Amino acid sequence: MPVTATLRLWGEPDGSQFGWVMGNERFAELFLRPGEYRIIRDGHRIRITDIDGTPRLVDDGDRAVVMTGGDPLDATEHLSVTMSATWLRSPGRLLRELDQLFPSGPVEDVVHDGHDCLRIPGLPARHLEASPATPRITVDAGTGVLLAVDNGDGGGELVDASSPDAVPADTFIWEGDRFGTPRRPDPWRPTGVVEEPQEEPVAEPVAPAWSERTLSADEVRRSGEQVDEAAGPVELPGYGRAWRHPDGGFIVLDESEDDERRVLVYRPGYVADGAGTGDVRWVEEVTSREPMFVYVVAGRIFSMCDGTLTLRDADLEVVRRYREPASRFWLSVVGPWFGAFEYRPMTDEDEWWEEDNAPGTYRLFDPESDGAELDVVLEVPVASSEVTARWVDGELWLSEGGGARVFRASDSPLSRSAGRPDRL
Known part of the structure; x- marks a missing residue:
């Protein structure tokens, strides 16, 4: 159904567009x-202009052009649109997520810009930059047209909306004679890439490094007996899996299935009673097509599902989100770090996926990272996926094939298993 309207945007971007491209792509x-x-x-055709008529996005379904700072760019190859209500630009994105996010509660009858509408609450978005607040969409009750989006930190709405019987085809054709001939964008470069070598390179400060040392005969014997303190789930009567909260209580998960939407529904909860017999304080519902995992590392609480690692505060509320640092099958807590094995990249001819003991890399990740991804603080090539990692008296012990290797961060006074070096 064709729709024409004034688009009003406010607040922060909804975080749904990341622009995931490789270097040298035109973006x-x-x-x-x-x-x-x-x-x-x-349908798939769209035109967005400033109020004065200057085009910002014109897409006829085959060719897309954007205007940025008076410069028209051909956006057919790769296009990233950042705005506070992406669903208003592309309702198709909403359709792909509708059965996973909406509704999460009672639907309200409301009037929006003179239209009888339904206001529908949803589950918090899992985009890395999205607000953890409950999103709401407003839909015309008669036509089903999406008229408003509230993502918690911002949103948008369509006002003066109408649905003409047809839209002239040239509406979606870029007018090169008026607004300039679109050029191809410059190749995208990863942040920090330097095009030309500096004439006088500036020496960077040397970061603390990890050093490897040799085990003594007694340590070799103890390496086969050493066991980490349990950082994973424990059995808690009445709840099944539970994780020890840093304050002495427990973190529990309520798990159910939504057969209609074919997803799992999780509610993290907090039991203050150290015996696990107290009342539970539940927080947000999360839908996922994969199991949810909980990690407690260096006093910080994380949950992970659907490719997103979420840092939570002591009340289990969302603090920030990261991209999944490793597969849930490999990620574990190793002392004050996350640790994970990853297969070494190989060619198709190597068929490494058929070998359970293929070589790879063992990595430690910093749970206090500031970016969208956890920082890697140590990488160790290993001969097999059957590597075991332990944190012993401030050192990483990697055991494989009957032997052990020990790593310590230099210039870092680590004397306890709970200690950690400075940021690497």
Whole structure:
């Protein structure tokens, strides 16, 4: 159904667009900041302009062009649009997530811009940059047209919306004679890539490094007996799996299945009673097509599902989200770090996926990382996936094939198993 309207945006971006591309790709970006625009949609075709008619995005279904700073860019190859209500630009994105996110509660009858509408609450988005607040969408009760989105930190709405019988085809054709001939974007470069070598390179400060030492005969004997303190789940009567909360209580998960949407539904909960017999304080519901995992590392609480690692505060509320650092089958807590094995990249001819004991790399990740990904603080090539990692008196012990290797961060006074070196 064709739709024409004024598009109003406010607040922060909804975090749904990351622009995941490789180096040297030609990548067109468009930022629709808070304000008013005109929008015309007809299926996959779309035109967004400033109020004065200057085009910002024109897409006829085969070719997309964006205007950024007065410079028209051909966005057919790769397009990233950042805005506070992406679903209003592309309702198809909402359709792909509808059965996983909506509704999460009672639906309200509301009036929006003179239209009888349904206001529907949803589950918090799992985008890395999204607000943890409950999102809400407003849908025209008669036509089903999406008219408003509230993502917690921002949102958008369509006002003065109408549905013409047809839209002239040239509406979605870029007018090169008026607004310039689109050029191909410059190749995208990863952050920090330097195009030309510096004439006088500046020496960077040397970061603390990890050193490997040789085990004594007594340590070799003890390496086969050493056991880490349990960091994984424990059995708690009435709850099944539970994790020890840093304050002495327990973290529990309520797990159920939504057969209609074919997803798992999880509710993290907190039991303050150290015996596990007290009342549970439940937090957000999370839907997932994969099991949810909980980790407690260096006094910090994390949950992970659907490719996203979520840092939570002591009340289990969302603090920030990271990209999954490793497969849930490998990720574990190793002292004050996350640790994980990863297969070494090979060619298709090697068929490593058929070998359970293929070589790879063991990595430690910093749970206090500031970016969208956890920082890697140590990488060790290993001969097999059957490697065992232990944290012993401030050192990493990697055991494989009957032997053990020991690593310590240099210039870092680690004397306890709970200690940690400075940020590497």
